[in-house]
Amino acid sequence: MVSIKDVAWEAKTSFKTVSRVINDDPAVRDETRARVQAAIEALGYRPNSAARIMRSQRSGVIGFISDRVTTQPHAGDILRGAQQVADQHGKVLMTVNLDDESRYPQRALDMLLERRVEGLLYASDYHREVDIPEEMHSVPSVLANGFSTQASLPTFLPDESQAAQEITRLLLAQGHRRIVYIGPNRRLVAAPLRLSGFRQAMREAGVALDTTWTPDGVEGPLGGEEHSRVETIIDGVLRWPEPPTAILCGQDSIAMQTYLALASRGWCVGHDVAVASFDDQRPISTFLTPGLTTMALPHLEMGRRAMRRLLGDTGEQGITRLPFALMERESHRGVGERAVDTIG
Amino acid sequence: MVSIKDVAWEAKTSFKTVSRVINDDPAVRDETRARVQAAIEALGYRPNSAARIMRSQRSGVIGFISDRVTTQPHAGDILRGAQQVADQHGKVLMTVNLDDESRYPQRALDMLLERRVEGLLYASDYHREVDIPEEMHSVPSVLANGFSTQASLPTFLPDESQAAQEITRLLLAQGHRRIVYIGPNRRLVAAPLRLSGFRQAMREAGVALDTTWTPDGVEGPLGGEEHSRVETIIDGVLRWPEPPTAILCGQDSIAMQTYLALASRGWCVGHDVAVASFDDQRPISTFLTPGLTTMALPHLEMGRRAMRRLLGDTGEQGITRLPFALMERESHRGVGERAVDTIG
DNA sequence: ATATCTCGCGACAACGTTGACAGGAACTTT
DNA sequence: AAAGTTCCTGTCAACGTTGTCGCGAGATAT
Numbered sequence: 001m002v003s004i005k006d007v008a009w010e011a012k013t014s015f016k017t018v019s020r021v022i023n024d025d026p027a028v029r030d031e032t033r034a035r036v037q038a039a040i041e042a043l044g045y046r047p048n049s050a051a052r053i054m055r056s057q058r059s060g061v062i063g064f065i066s067d068r069v070t071t072q073p074h075a076g077d078i079l080r081g082a083q084q085v086a087d088q089h090g091k092v093l094m095t096v097n098l099d100d101e102s103r104y105p106q107r108a109l110d111m112l113l114e115r116r117v118e119g120l121l122y123a124s125d126y127h128r129e130v131d132i133p134e135e136m137h138s139v140p141s142v143l144a145n146g147f148s149t150q151a152s153l154p155t156f157l158p159d160e161s162q163a164a165q166e167i168t169r170l171l172l173a174q175g176h177r178r179i180v181y182i183g184p185n186r187r188l189v190a191a192p193l194r195l196s197g198f199r200q201a202m203r204e205a206g207v208a209l210d211t212t213w214t215p216d217g218v219e220g221p222l223g224g225e226e227h228s229r230v231e232t233i234i235d236g237v238l239r240w241p242e243p244p245t246a247i248l249c250g251q252d253s254i255a256m257q258t259y260l261a262l263a264s265r266g267w268c269v270g271h272d273v274a275v276a277s278f279d280d281q282r283p284i285s286t287f288l289t290p291g292l293t294t295m296a297l298p299h300l301e302m303g304r305r306a307m308r309r310l311l312g313d314t315g316e317q318g319i320t321r322l323p324f325a326l327m328e329r330e331s332h333r334g335v336g337e338r339a340v341d342t343i344g
Numbered sequence: 345m346v347s348i349k350d351v352a353w354e355a356k357t358s359f360k361t362v363s364r365v366i367n368d369d370p371a372v373r374d375e376t377r378a379r380v381q382a383a384i385e386a387l388g389y390r391p392n393s394a395a396r397i398m399r400s401q402r403s404g405v406i407g408f409i410s411d412r413v414t415t416q417p418h419a420g421d422i423l424r425g426a427q428q429v430a431d432q433h434g435k436v437l438m439t440v441n442l443d444d445e446s447r448y449p450q451r452a453l454d455m456l457l458e459r460r461v462e463g464l465l466y467a468s469d470y471h472r473e474v475d476i477p478e479e480m481h482s483v484p485s486v487l488a489n490g491f492s493t494q495a496s497l498p499t500f501l502p503d504e505s506q507a508a509q510e511i512t513r514l515l516l517a518q519g520h521r522r523i524v525y526i527g528p529n530r531r532l533v534a535a536p537l538r539l540s541g542f543r544q545a546m547r548e549a550g551v552a553l554d555t556t557w558t559p560d561g562v563e564g565p566l567g568g569e570e571h572s573r574v575e576t577i578i579d580g581v582l583r584w585p586e587p588p589t590a591i592l593c594g595q596d597s598i599a600m601q602t603y604l605a606l607a608s609r610g611w612c613v614g615h616d617v618a619v620a621s622f623d624d625q626r627p628i629s630t631f632l633t634p635g636l637t638t639m640a641l642p643h644l645e646m647g648r649r650a651m652r653r654l655l656g657d658t659g660e661q662g663i664t665r666l667p668f669a670l671m672e673r674e675s676h677r678g679v680g681e682r683a684v685d686t687i688g
Numbered sequence: 689a690t691a692t693c694t695c696g697c698g699a700c701a702a703c704g705t706t707g708a709c710a711g712g713a714a715c716t717t718t
Numbered sequence: 719a720a721a722g723t724t725c726c727t728g729t730c731a732a733c734g735t736t737g738t739c740g741c742g743a744g745a746t747a748t
């Protein structure tokens with residue numbers, strides 16, 4: 001491999017001058033600089049980052065520990081957001097996935113620490129509690145999409161309750177009052193938060209609710225869930241003397257099932273009944289017709305903010321909840337709206 | 345940071361002996377080794393990888409250039425597969441995403457090359473032609489899920505034609521003869537390959553086809569497609585004097601729309617008509633009811649094989665096509681099957 | 689007893705780079 | 719004209735590690 005000395009020899013100067021040129025030191029005559037540049041070009045020289053790191057004691061690497069992030073469809077946006085910010089700061093990311101059984105967290109962490117990472121960003125696939133390895137404290141660390149009750153690290157989470165309130169208010173604003181909320185898997189951290197957000201928005205609007213309005217759409221353990229309840233729920237709900245005018249689904253896969261169940265009973269989403277949801281799972285939310293109105297998880301933003309916290313000096317402590325974004329498509333229109341038009 | 349010398353001082357030995365202990369050199373007395381281990385433990389020493397790399401001239405890093413891989417739902421499996429194999433070989437991955445405008449391929453590559461990566465794996469989000477930067481030739485490189493007509497690098501692609509033949513034969517074996525194939529976006533590399541695979545399997549079964557049996561389900565540019573045609577197609581097809589007994593969809597999002605269109609017309613998937621598809625897009629394929637029978641893209645395997653090619657000495661040249669896996673769920677059952685039962 | 693060998697360990701150089709410092713040439717100030 | 723200043727360039731040491739070599743002590747062979 002060609003080194004700084006080879007370049008120096010080629011440019012007929014000392015290797016120190018070459019070093020200066022590489023580092024944009026102004027104390028080099030233009031003529032000399034040009035000669036060195038030419039030599040670099042001619043030899044195809046590239047600075048050896050290992051040597052630089054050793055000398056400067058700064059690796060420029062941030063460790064990104066992704067707890068199954070690559071398996072979850074677009075949690076990868078956390079990575080994208082983190083990378084954008086890291087890039088702006090001239091840092092690079094070294095990513096380790098923990099989804100593969102053979103790779104122990106311990107080993108992954110050792111690897112990153114040996115590479116002298118300047119910070120650690122731990123991201124999880126969905127909003128949940130995570131186990132933080134001890135050694136993460138030996139270097140500045142932040143959490144995204146996951147939280148730890150033992151460790152107190154800067155943490156960035158989706159604001160589930162805000163999302164639920166916002167989407168519920170959207171439906172209320174359309175005139176809907178009879179809204180059924182089909183909850184996601186109870187074992188999700190998001191479940192009680194979304195439910196309480198929904199309840200609060202409804203209460204504020206003066207709508208009374210009992211639990212028949214908030215059934216669970218999913219059964220079984222995480223990962224191996226059964227969505228079969230959705231069809232039964234829709235079936236029952238449509239038989240009510242006064243059926244709901246809107247259905248809020250706790251996650252997009254429930255919405256997909258809701259579309260199906262409604263369609264097979266001759267109901268038209270966005271016309272006979274409004275549907276809205278959470279997550280904005282891409283292939284589903286964009287390709288359903290009518291387009292699914294849903295609250296998009298702030299993955300990109302969690303990645304950005306977490307990385308900014310790691311790299312910037314100004315720092316929020318504790319948990320920061322980031323708002324979902326409303327993806328307003330067509331499914332949230334329905335009878336409620338028309339009811340308002342005719343009544344009001 | 346604590347170095348090998350600090351450990352040596354603590355263990356009352358020379359730093360060279362510490363080096364031996366770290367590298368499992370047998371030429372160290374057990375008693376000395378134990379003393380060194382204790383010192384390492386006490387001081388929390390970690391070898392400095394930059395120094396090791398500089399001295400040994402081997403970085404142990406493989407560059408993973410992901411062309412928008414993180415945006416595409418589960419193309420991330422390529423990364424997982426690659427990481428599994430890299431791990432087995434004691435290598436680590438340094439990942440760069442190209443999906444973000446601000447990061448030029450050139451800069452990303454420079455960074456990787458300066459870090460002295462021992463190999464490069466270029467993965468793309470979906471099966472398509474990619475532009476390979478010149479410098480990729482300065483280091484062993486392979487391609488996964490993308491191909492280049494200029495460069496001739498070992499390349500691993502999904503075997504679209506095999507997939508189409510296999511799924512078509514499955515339907516044929518169930519007794520179906522009247523099969524409509526709704527093609528994906530024409531601009532996809534996969535489109536003509538899947539179509540010809542379908543045609544070939546049908547021809548071999550002695551079933552004649554004209555183009556009314558193979559409509560396109562999607563219009564518009566990649567990324568901004570309209571799926572609206574699917575509903576029209578299904579509508580038309582169900583009015584045929586003899587409607588199809590099976591519908592093969594060119595991708596899962598088309599299948600989702602097909603389910604919806606059929607449901608709203610009172611047809612029951614897996615009962616009145618069979619449906620099958622390609623890709624196995626996770627949230628869609630598993631949560632549709634009945635479960636969608638689909639050919640799963642070999643993402644994991646592409647990642648594994650590509651990395652194995654990079655790290656192993658035995659090497660296939662040119663393009664290797666990897667088979668899809670049949671995910672047999674319930675949607676592919678339907679009238680055809682029952683027809684066979686009653687006739688045969 | 690001497691020569692030879694093996695074992696365990698240490699001294700030293702080197703990897704490619706940057707920081708501290710020195711020095712010569714040209715230019716400015718007194 | 720001497721002294722000071724600025725500009726450009728070079729020498730040297732150091733970062734933390736591993737490879738090469740050598741040396742003393744004890745074991746083994748002659």
